[in-house]
Amino acid sequence: MINLLELTKYFGKLCAVDALTLQVDAGEIFGFLGPNGAGKTTTINMLTGLLRPTSGTATLGGYDIQKQSLQAKAILGLMPDTPQLYEALTGRQFVRMMADLYEVPPKQAEREMETLFEQLELADAADDQIKGYSYGMQKKTLLVSLLVHHPKILFLDEPTSGLDPRSARTVREILRQRCEQGCTVFMTTHILEIAERICDRVGIISKGRLIAVGTLSELQQRKRELHTQPTDANQQTETLEDIFLDLTADA
Numbered sequence: 001m002i003n004l005l006e007l008t009k010y011f012g013k014l015c016a017v018d019a020l021t022l023q024v025d026a027g028e029i030f031g032f033l034g035p036n037g038a039g040k041t042t043t044i045n046m047l048t049g050l051l052r053p054t055s056g057t058a059t060l061g062g063y064d065i066q067k068q069s070l071q072a073k074a075i076l077g078l079m080p081d082t083p084q085l086y087e088a089l090t091g092r093q094f095v096r097m098m099a100d101l102y103e104v105p106p107k108q109a110e111r112e113m114e115t116l117f118e119q120l121e122l123a124d125a126a127d128d129q130i131k132g133y134s135y136g137m138q139k140k141t142l143l144v145s146l147l148v149h150h151p152k153i154l155f156l157d158e159p160t161s162g163l164d165p166r167s168a169r170t171v172r173e174i175l176r177q178r179c180e181q182g183c184t185v186f187m188t189t190h191i192l193e194i195a196e197r198i199c200d201r202v203g204i205i206s207k208g209r210l211i212a213v214g215t216l217s218e219l220q221q222r223k224r225e226l227h228t229q230p231t232d233a234n235q236q237t238e239t240l241e242d243i244f245l246d247l248t249a250d251a
Helices: 040-047 069-074 091-101 106-119 135-147 165-180 192-198 216-226 233-237 240-247
Strands: 002-011 014-024 029-033 055-060 076-079 153-157 184-188 201-206 209-214
Touching (some): 014 209, 029 040, 029 165, 040 055, 091 106, 091 135, 135 165, 165 184, 165 192, 201 216, 216 240
Parallel strands (some): 076 153
């Protein structure tokens, strides 16, 4: 569903993303992890057409994001770390506007919207202006606006930051449900416990280069292979955080 081939981005002499090659399958929740400044957001911006790569290609659902941008953008949804909403609108008005942009039939949009508002505990505030929403409420409203048109690919930058524990769990449950229906999720997070719990696979990027990719068990095996000293049983149960800190130690 997502294919990157030698995707590269320079800012002047700085190489922010270095020859990134990666595949993400349909129905997969893929965690894209890395230290601050590793190139995560730059990668998402290139994948969603917000930033033109210096070289390399990226296709979403078979569409080249540069050459077939309208077709590619029609099947994706993007949640940036900091939501940018129209604060004069109510939550309901904003979601309806987004549904109209994606040409969702009105009755279907209303049904989907009401269900998601209830799930994310936004129903009571849906007719309030967004300018009165908390950061977490804005993020949940943005997520509703993305999900209402059933995108094939979701790009989520820190999707659970700013959410209370109940809302964070609900978001994880909704994402898993959507993936079971064929949606693909490409997400970044600094909360490695969440990535370990929800992601089918993760990729670790450091200094613009992809240094590891796989399931948790595959990364545990990779870490053992990188160490020359004898391994012990404790390494079998190393967390994703342990592996991440070890692989990115030089960053």
